[in-house]
Amino acid sequence: MPKKRLPASSSAASLLMVSSSSSSVRSRFWLGLKVVGVTSVFICLFAFLKIQAEYRASSFYLVKVQTAAEEAALSLAPFEGPPRVAFLFLARGGLPLDFLWHAFFQARVLQNGDAGKFSIYIHSKPGFVFDASTTRSPYFYGRQLKESVKVAWGESSMVQAERLLLKAALRDPANQRFALLSDRCVPLRNFSYIYNYLMSSSKSFVDSFVDVKDDRYNPKMFPTISKDKWRKGSQWATMVRKHAEVVVADDIIFPVFKTYCKRRPELDPRGSKKIVNILLALP
Template sequence: MTASSPMVLSLLLFASLTALLVLAPRASSPPLPLPLPVVVGDEEAPPAAGGGAAGSSGGGAGVEEGPEDLALSRRVTLDASEGAAVASKVAFMFLTNSDLTFAPLWERFFAGHADRFNVYVHADPAVRLRLPPTPSFRGRFVAAKPTRRGDPSLIAAARRLLVAALLDDPANAYFALLSQHCVPLHSFPRLYEALFPPKAAHHHRLPSYIEVLAGEPQMPARYVARGDDAMLPEVPFDRFRIGSQFFTLARRHAVLVVRERRLWRKFREPCLPESQDSCYPEEHYFPTLLDMADPAGCTRYTLTRVNWTDSFEGHPHTYAAPEVSPRLIAELRQSNSSTYEHMFARKFAPDCLGPLMAIADTVIFKD
């Protein structure tokens, strides 16, 4: 017995140290900070890139998830509430690679409703914003990485915005993805009433407003953009969907997107060089995921109106100042459905700010 005591003590000590190493990180890890703004002196600037080189070339720029992205996504999995919030807010998430030209119009839209919304901005760190943010945008820049059109980096940026909004405020019940070229088409009360109708008692069952299209002529080319069988087995062709890049997701679907990894691994793969004209993963990932996960929970249409009638090199029609009028606003509000109107529109050139501000109170916000 005496001879075996040192061995027994050694085994007990080893077991204790092993348990300490396994349990200590779970018990003592401090909460991770929410990636919000960097302030430089009196001027606020977007945060520097969290990884990747600005202006980098090649497919998939900025799509590799760094430790900070994964850690924050895990926090959503552990902490994000999917239950009813005390107050239902709308998270306006701006994905931008240029100045927030229409911030003054959005400020007029937000005025008087500070308890019902939050703003989040993902600004490409390769671009220096010249216009100082107005009050609602001040302090709302999330940690960003470079983005590029027709690239999975845009999916990563949208996911990053969703993570920030989910962790920042449990009252965020809807998450609207917008660009710097988007403008509101109605007053804030009109939007809020449309998203949170009085008869809907529980916001967690409200629908997501995301365009989901099938049977479009361009779908075969888009499906094989990474190779004939690259999407298999996770995404067979009959489950592949396309839609608008811009959506308004209910909270349960925002949590679903942030937690999801299986389809994300497929859509983050770069497209073949010869398929670049068919590579728009930001228009494929979200509608495919939501249609596979909860088709009944999606309206299958977006609240953001886009004019593709005279598109050029994949860009929609860009409205210029002479086109802005009460008649244009009325036309943009209309949809193919009798049950809803568009709430936002794009794409507007910077010179539209003046004409839009001139009719903001008498037309746009007069419902």
């Protein structure tokens, strides 16, 4: 039986349809490939810029703090007389152990006839005044800071109060050592022993260690504060002037610390000590 032939026009139309379909598939394939390529380039570029930004933030923020501290140090006028130890008290209200500190300071004055080797600064609740009605020691009269904040335990306000104490004490160029104290601290040695011990060393005395069980680090603080720079330690410390200047000049670490360390109690009374520890742990 003879085969039925298609009209010539039908064969040409079929060939055109097949050719058009193949061309459409190839076009879609190459378009998809171009989209993937362009997207990949943008992703790589974004990742590169993000890494660069993190590196710059991690590498340069300490330089900014150190520069500010150096500028503050250069602006200081020379001082006459012996260098001083600044005793910085962080109090809730009054100082319940003021009579012990009175005996401590009085022994120094009676022995040498002056108070030239120490200075006193107190951060208390706003509006609290140290006078004859609130303290048994004249050494504390009027020694409260004019600028003070309401302090809550476990909040960043504790760090802010300690920074205010350091800032006030740094205004006197004779203050060369800075001892952070609570209203419950007491002296265990006489003044001469403590003074000579602190002045004979060029180091700050801070308790700093890595607590492997500590879970207070917030990853959101990276890269400003990296996990390997996170330290734990006692709140109360003694600093040399250059470290006190760094803590006061800092405007990078503390804001991050304040933002991401919320009371859980991630942020505890050791706040300013953590700032010092982070700074000292940097290369």
